Amino acid sequence: MAKGITKRAEDYSRWYLDVVAAAELAEHSPVKGCMVIKPNGYALWEKIQATLDKMFKDTGHVNAYFPLFIPESFLKKEAEHVEGFAPECAVVTHGGGKKLEEPMVIRPTSETIIWSTYKKWIQSYRDLPILINQWANVVRWEMRTRLFLRTTEFLWQEGHTAHATAEEAEQETMQMINVYRRFAEEYLAAPVFVGVKTESEKFAGAVRTYSIEAMMQDGKALQSGTSHNLGQNFAKAFDVTFQDENGKLDYVWATSWGVSTRLIGALIMIHSDDNGLVIPPRLAPLQVVVVPIWRSDEEKQKLLSHVEKITGDWKDRFSFKVDDRDNYRPGWKFNEWEKRGVPIRIEIGPKDLENDQVVVVRRDTGEKSFIPQGQLVELLPRLLDQIQQDLYDRAKKMREENTFYADDWNSFVKRIDDPGGFYWLHWCGSDACEAQLAEQTKATIRLIPFDGEKESGKCVLCGADSDRRVLVAKSY
RNA sequence: CGGGGCGUAGCGCAGUCCGGUUAGCGCGCCUGCUUUGGGAGCAGGAAGUCGAGAGUUCGAAUCUCUCCGCCCCGACCA
Structure with missing residues (x-):
């Protein structure tokens, strides 16, 4: 399905580079360490x-x-x-x-x-x-x-x-x-x-x-x-x-x-996932893409004018684009928009015209549903909000599942390597212990939380008193 | 700066070890026809100073030397 994108599980850092390339966000410039931010990437920045x-x-x-x-x-x-x-x-x-x-x-x-x-x-x-x-x-x-x-x-x-x-x-x-x-x-x-x-x-x-x-x-x-x-x-x-x-x-x-x-x-x-970029709707330069499907010129004309009618009241509610390019086939377009992370794709073909419906596909879950055309103008903004919320919830769940408390130095040292993640540790506040932590584990103290509850404990390195936990992780 | 890799068509690569006609392949691109609900098929076509320089040789993408550049992994950091 996703040609040219390395799986996350296989090589996370290559996956990252592949996603950037597949979504055409940026490329390396002739000068070391510099990048050309391409239109898709710059639109995100904007x-x-x-x-x-x-x-x-x-x-x-x-x-x-x-x-x-x-x-x-x-x-x-x-x-x-x-x-x-x-x-x-x-x-x-x-x-x-x-x-x-x-x-x-x-x-x-x-x-x-x-x-x-x-x-x-x-x-x-x-x-x-x-x-x-x-x-x-x-x-x-x-x-x-x-x-x-x-x-x-x-x-x-x-x-x-x-x-x-x-x-x-x-x-x-x-x-x-x-x-x-x-x-x-x-x-x-x-x-x-x-x-x-x-x-x-x-x-x-x-x-x-x-x-x-x-x-x-x-x-x-x-x-x-x-x-x-x-x-x-x-x-x-x-x-x-x-x-x-x-x-x-x-x-x-x-x-x-x-x-x-x-x-x-x-x-x-x-x-993002193994199929490419996933953009949260509120930051997506393009939120909805419509891919019409036709078999003849006559059908194409009919579809496009119908699509124009459907999308007539979409302006100012969300950003959308009708992909009426003739030189690519629908399957190619599906893939293209997927790699680029557009939150919602709408497919509409001859069968949908007959049934007064469209196919709505979520980028984040891949879920497809048939929606009556008249409901789109109401449903799409709600679905965009839903996707935004679901992305947040999913990210939060992922974070929670990978955030741990640790009080024993030896087991922490093993776990920071595998499975990795965030760790709440007691730390005495000394530079020496902080340096030792970094040296021995390559993880660093990311921050001392504002809203961290007071909790008395012992520094996981030296055993001195500590009154709150700090966030420790390997970082980019 | 250390370790690894790479530099051949727009992109990805083969060819380099063991020198030899006109440097190939896939994707992309152009033209035409057929196609179109998950990356289309066929036919034809365009496209290369083989990273740069010097050397060896009748002959170099291929061997030798020098240089340049980029990517990936680590030490520095938003």
């Missing part, structure tokens, strides 16, 4: 963008754009930041045929260029808050790349806000991680855990990093969005101060937050 952009605007943010090039010296102003990012920066040394006086880095993230700019914009508390987002590309020279999950250049959005108080900055950081959580759950149909990153995993230059973590079908974790409380670190590095209501000078409080084209990788690895 849906993600449109949805998030609205959520950002609804929470009071506005868009702006800052330059791709950053003077190298800017990056060096915040000690932790430069340490974290310098190794993965691409640096431009020449321009206009001449060696530059100061090299420029291609942004790996924009905190430095933005805070050097905010310095000029902020004098008083009346200038605050600044709530800016930008949609941009960034470059990080990673050693190993994977389409969408980690590429040298990728597309993302980065929010950069400036506040008068620590409380307000914290509130913003929290608000945005919740926006991401809501996006993941309601649009990506991806259940996520939300929490705080450990010191060693947090953003370079942040005081605290919050993250959402989703489980892929192979039981590995994917960090799908992060929100950082930057404290006054960047304000201090760039000397950004403001005068408060009492005339007192203080450094500005900052946050930053982002999600990237990696979300497309998450979408693929959470929902």
